[in-house]
Amino acid sequence: MAAISVPLRPGGAVPPALRRMRILATGLLVLMACVYIVARTNEDVHPAIAFVRAFAEAAMVGGLADWFAVTALFRHPLGLPIPHTAIVPRNKDRIATTLAQFLRENFLIPRVVARRMQRIDVAGAAGRWLSDASGLGQGRLRRGASRLASDMLESLDQERLGGMVRAAIAGQLRQIEISPLLGKALQAAIVQNRHQPLIDSVVRWAGKTIEANEPILREMISSKAGTILRWTGLDETLANAILDGLYNLLLEMAEDPDHPLRAKAEEGLATLAMDLQRDSAARAKVEAFKNDMLDNPALTQWWQGVWDQARTAMLRAARDPDSLMAGKFGEALRQLGETLQRDPALAHTINRFVRRAAVGAASDYGDGIVRLVSDTIRGWDAQTITGRLENAVGRDLQYIRINGTLVGGLVGISIHAVGVLLS
Known part of the structure; x- marks a missing residue:
């Protein structure tokens, strides 16, 4: 029975939940084998033991059959090159194409995106979030954005960035x-x-x-x-x-x-x-x-001073977002949130703009997204796609093994009972 348990996937760790379900399903199969041996040995002691033997025998058959079916999805059972096994590795390109087509036909068609976006009130959600003072002042998203902004400003080359901004403005002028x-x-x-x-x-x-x-x-x-x-x-x-x-x-x-x-x-x-x-x-x-x-070099020096002051102010605001949100900027955001909730015309305009943007993105970039998904899955090796799919659905597949063991046992005891009644 040791050969029945599925080995660890190379290059990846098995999730604890999946590992526990594998142990449970395999342990149940081993238990049925032990019960079968004990019942087979002591079948003459009492007629009821025959029912136990029939249950354990059929449970082993059902469990082994479902183990074979589950294992055949991802690899060759016991390492034997049995036909129509290792289905996922052998058909990963077809899976990639099918998944990409499913994504394209069910999620990235403009009319589907438009229909789904009609149910989403983007303006209302944004308004509630902006008008919530606690959300603006203590939200994890705000703190994360603050740290990200300050880290980015500190990591950029101050003189080079200032020169780039000045050159861009001068070029436009x-x-x-x-x-x-x-x-x-x-x-x-x-x-x-x-x-x-x-x-x-x-x-x-x-x-x-x-x-x-x-x-x-x-x-x-x-x-x-x-x-x-x-x-x-x-x-x-x-x-x-x-x-x-x-x-x-x-x-x-x-x-x-x-x-x-x-x-x-x-x-x-x-x-x-x-x-x-x-x-x-x-x-x-x-x-x-x-x-x-x-x-004029004097203008360059003046701009550098302006840029230094602006950068210092941005860093100060990014490092202390509480004071920023407590000031006029935070009050303006809260007023904007309240306006979004009170003004139906403005909310309708924003929702329509977001819906059109999403539909346009689906129309313009849908094929590219589908190709990205398909090419990404095609680029995975057999072990990678097997491991990821098994981690995603493997726990439920182990329930199939458990159910197969129990259902097989019930079928076996039912058949034995019919046999006893007919004899």
Whole structure:
């Protein structure tokens, strides 16, 4: 009977549950053999022992037959090359094809996916999860995602990643012609009268510049005034008059929105907006300035500082997700979850988008998934596929052996009883 037990699969461990069921089924068969020997030896002692012998004898036959059937699925019983045994190893390619076709026909057909997705409320599930403060604050998924995010950020090369991000942004900016965008933005600001703060800022800047450089301006006026004016001291009077005139002019421009010079400035801004959109020379100058700015080392240094601060902030948030979820970000997520539960239109839109995405994925990638499954199973060796299938269904197959032993015994005792009645 030792040869009946199935040997361990090479390269893999037998699960404890399967091992226990094998021992139980084989032990029951051995027990029936022992009972048969004892009953056969003492059959003359009492007529009832014949029923015990018949039960044990038929139970051995049933158990051995089912052991042979179960074993023949995965290997040759007793190592003998009996025809139509070791079914799984010999037909693994056909199993791969059949399993792939089953997966394709029952799970990856777009109409099947659409019908199943109609029963799933993705938006409602997401809303309940997001609005659950305990789920956001203490969930295992959140903590795992936090550790994964922090580990990824720490493992990446800081300078290289920052350079890659900067290069990607710079590449996108180089491809975008910003001159027409600036022109349209300026034109829209003029139409909506939002350019006035710009003119006010220019006026204030001019006043501060004159005030900061007043000694230099006085020296320039004095040097241009001539010798006679300097001898008579009128150069200082002239400088005071010119500076006072400039201050008064800027003050009038700041206080009077309809000042003629402001109108000229507005006209100049309108002309600039049109040139930025239509004048090729102006557009070329803006593009050249943009490229010079992108190539400037100072911009690279500035970006590196911004990236360092952003990376530090992301690491701090990833390492302490409780504070992040307790802040505005967590509150925003909870509000989003409540909105998903309260707004049927939004939930319907999200569910429809998810359903269409799943149907599209099944349509576009279904064949690829099927090929992946089929090719993966075909790539397994006979021992691998045998071991995995046996681990998956082997425990239930051992129940077949046990049931075969018991049912065989009942059939044997029934046949013996009929024989006794007919004799």
